[in-house]
Amino acid sequence: MPTAEPEHRVALDAHGSDGRPGVEVAAAILAAEAALGVDLVGDRSRLEPALREALDARARAAKLDGPAREALEAAVAERVAIVHASQEIAMDESPARAVRAKPEASLCVAIARARGGGPCVGAVSAGNSGALLAAGTMGLGRYAGVDRPAILTAIPQVTHGAKDEGSRGDSRASSTAAGPSTLLLDAGANVRCRPLNLVQFAVLGAVHASARAGREAGARPRVAVLANGTEAGKGTELTRTTHDLLSAHSSPSFEFVGYVEPAQLFGPACDVAVTDGWTGNITLKVAEAAMAAWPQLLREALRGNPLPAPARSALAAVRGRVDPNAHGGAPLVGVDGTLIICHGASEPRALVHAVNLAGRYARAKIGEASREALAAHRELFAAASSQRLGRSQRQ
Amino acid sequence: MPTAEPEHRVALDAHGSDGRPGVEVAAAILAAEAALGVDLVGDRSRLEPALREALDARARAAKLDGPAREALEAAVAERVAIVHASQEIAMDESPARAVRAKPEASLCVAIARARGGGPCVGAVSAGNSGALLAAGTMGLGRYAGVDRPAILTAIPQVTHGAKDEGSRGDSRASSTAAGPSTLLLDAGANVRCRPLNLVQFAVLGAVHASARAGREAGARPRVAVLANGTEAGKGTELTRTTHDLLSAHSSPSFEFVGYVEPAQLFGPACDVAVTDGWTGNITLKVAEAAMAAWPQLLREALRGNPLPAPARSALAAVRGRVDPNAHGGAPLVGVDGTLIICHGASEPRALVHAVNLAGRYARAKIGEASREALAAHRELFAAASSQRLGRSQRQ
Known part of the structure; x- marks a missing residue:
């Protein structure tokens, strides 16, 4: 064999x-x-x-x-x-x-x-x-052009609400085995970030989105900044500065689509959303907790009434789709190599998924792609390096 | 009549x-x-x-x-x-x-x-x-002792996970008509906060928790600081300073229980969780989006198979419990009077709930209780006033 x-x-x-x-x-x-x-x-x-x-x-x-x-x-x-x-x-x-x-x-x-x-x-x-x-x-070690590595996580795109109708259908190709998803980074490596970190995350996130299974060749991933709303006045000094940098420097490898708010992470509004590691970690943990609460609520509401077989298997399918154990494993991106971080509570199948993911990255030559993409954004990084958040504006 | x-x-x-x-x-x-x-x-x-x-x-x-x-x-x-x-x-x-x-x-x-x-x-x-x-x-206007008003929101306590087993069952009395809930503030009024704001939110949140229907007289609400984990090294300078202030000054009106992480908001770990308005707003919006995604996922997984009547009504009960329209209405706390803020997309019943909530606050004499509680924490506020976050530490 x-x-x-x-x-x-x-x-x-x-x-x-x-x-x-x-x-x-x-x-x-x-x-x-x-x-x-x-x-x-x-x-x-x-x-x-x-x-x-x-x-x-x-x-x-x-x-x-x-x-x-x-x-x-x-x-x-x-x-x-x-x-x-x-x-x-x-x-x-x-x-x-x-x-x-x-x-x-x-x-x-x-x-x-x-x-x-x-x-x-x-x-x-x-x-x-x-x-x-x-x-x-x-x-x-880190790739040249990366100041801080970030944890990248995938949020399943499960909604197709009115807010997302304006998005380009042809780019909805980033997908896991479980369906399309939004890549969110940093999901927890750096509690504090500055604009330079976020624009680097944008470049790295786009490389990963491009490498995802099922993606059309040539379709540039759509990158967004996570904020508390999509209006211009929303966000923090960090998100606004990052927004302005990504708006001002057009990228050869991704399309910048502005702010997304949390609900849009669960739909096809963007392929990659960048944020600081505090906000990303809170987002990930709240999403997991809320998703995990639903089946429990439903069980309580059923008060012992059994679900019929088709409903039971549908429920199991949904749990599989939102369960971090089923598609667990978040890469640390920006380091010169592949490291997949799994939940402490992982089950064997989550670790197998992570092993598989590491192989997928190797086949996609994600290291080469990352180096090339980082080199192609030197001007953006130089502009971002000079942006520091003021004392009264740090977030 | x-x-x-x-x-x-x-x-x-x-x-x-x-x-x-x-x-x-x-x-x-x-x-x-x-x-x-x-x-x-x-x-x-x-x-x-x-x-x-x-x-x-x-x-x-x-x-x-x-x-x-x-x-x-x-x-x-x-x-x-x-x-x-x-x-x-x-x-x-x-x-x-x-x-x-x-x-x-x-x-x-x-x-x-x-x-x-x-x-x-x-x-x-x-x-x-x-x-x-x-x-x-x-x-x-603001109450004496309040620098910034905050938006207070209630997160339904729907889980009873292992992490919550250590919590005191006898204090699980904060409740809405829909069941017990965790009060979270600030849910979006102040994107940036300092420790003084958070300790004031703790006092105001505890007053609201005490006034909630079904609460046992004399049981002090448990107040926590929202963080990205419960270990001592977690959090930001803002959460750590707030944690230290609340640990060092025992309160006559609440019990400080330390950090909670996002998953614990959905269980009985605490009655009140304080955070800055950026983190609180992201938390609220992610929770709502994740909760709203579930029924849609289930519908897709069912592929047209109808749910039997008991399951349908259980599903409707769960949606009612997590739907912000059903128990919408978040008070602005810290102002000298009652103002309830509702979603722009509110349905009539959400506004009726908010009207009802305003009446409930009047019956509970929440203004008097707030003034008394604020006056009883002057030492805490004085200690917090001297705490400013360093340039490199602001979050």
Whole structure:
């Protein structure tokens, strides 16, 4: 059974998630079944028995015996490699200090494997997000033209309200397996940002939007600034300055469409929305919480009345579409390499999605595209560098 | 048919909503049926025929004839008064300038009627929110001890997740007709805030939480600061300074419970969450958009399969619970009087809810309670006044 793309191995930090290392081990097996190659990075003395146990569990759950079981074992033997790392970073450690003090931490070893020239095309971890930011930035370095890396997240485009009717139908092509989505960045790496950071996020976000599956070649992604309304007087000094910079410098790689307000993130108003990491993180967390609340509300309102089968499966489909576990995994963009950050509470399938995403970026040559796009926006960055927010205007 | 509380008249700006003045006129009739007294403030030459037409429409819709129709007419004649205002503020006018230039605007006249000693206990408008803030602050003045008024909004507490298990069940008493909720402020009045503003919001929010229906007497509301996580290192300089001030000064009127993160707003972790008006507005708008997206997603997933009756009514119940139109109306707090701000897209029932809320505040003597609480926190405010955010730390 030949692997589809044997060169696209991904390093998976085995000691990141809340359910570590069991969740990561189970993810590695699922990935192997999906023909993805994984370096499972962690404590070999724990991972070897865990992998054997998880194989047994998987075979039982999928009722595999005889040749099917052997095929699974062969796939895992061929595609999953355990790479030893002698240290672990705990959730409560000071991120930057832990990363410096523990070069042999599973996270750091995984990222080192994804460095240019390394055996892996990317790294995936569900660990301490502060440590991930520090290890990713230090371990991979930044592209020239990037001051701060950002976390990029995808918000499903689920509404087609009146507000969005003016948008260009032909550009609605950014999509996940679960449907089109809006890329939002920064979703939490930088609590404070200045206009230079946001215009860099615009360039990086557009590269990612262009690389998304299903996108028409040549259609420039539409980039917007997230604000509290679309009128000219809305926003903060940060959003207004960013708006003016992006309006004044036309881009070869994206079309700037102005402000979007939060509701428009859930529709086709833009392909990429840029914001500071505080606002982006609050937006992401509120959206997840509100989406997660609905099924619970519906269950309460049903008061024990069962839903019929078609309604149950529709509900499951919706949950799958909005569940961060189903399409979890947010890349850290701006670093010179691929690092996918997953929720601490990730389930195995979320990690498999992240492994798959890292392979997708490699196939799309997202590094080359990012370098080219950054180089093509030097004038914009120079103009933005001179923009600093006044004391009374900082947001 | 005697009015229950004839002294509690509320001034309703008839030229505020997107559907003005028809929506406001229909709301006045519904309010009269619910034994609420309304001063409908606007252009008499338009409102008189509109009121007659709306009465006819209401009588037809409710199939009222003979004595029932006469009773409705009597209720409206007794409880709805048209108060003439010769000007109107448009959505696109510069708010502060419009309020100064048009003292006879329906919004300004409505607010003047709700001033201390005026004939109304409060004013309600679905107009230009900038104009509402300006007219409310100028027309009503601020309480001593309030530097900036804030918009207060209620987020339904719909989840009971693991994160909330540590919270005190006995304090889950803040509630709307639709169930318990978390009061969030500032939801949009002040894009930039300093720690002094946030600690004042804490005091004002606690007064409102204490006055909510169903609350146990003596149970102190739990107040939190909204942040991007609950760990000590999270937040911004603004949230950290506010956190430290509220930790260091114990309050006679509320219990400070530290940080809450966005997901906890939807559960019983706290009764009041304070934040700056930028973050609060983004939070509110993302929550509304995400909540509104769900039924649409479910409809798409059902692909035309009808829901059975119990599921349909459960779905309708959930929509009612999360729909801002159903329990719309956010008070501007910190001003010396009651002003309820409604969505521009409000339906009549949302305005009736707002009229009802204004009466509730009057019965709860929220003005007296606010003045007392503000006076009891002078030390906290003095400590907060000296806290200014550094140039590099402003958020």
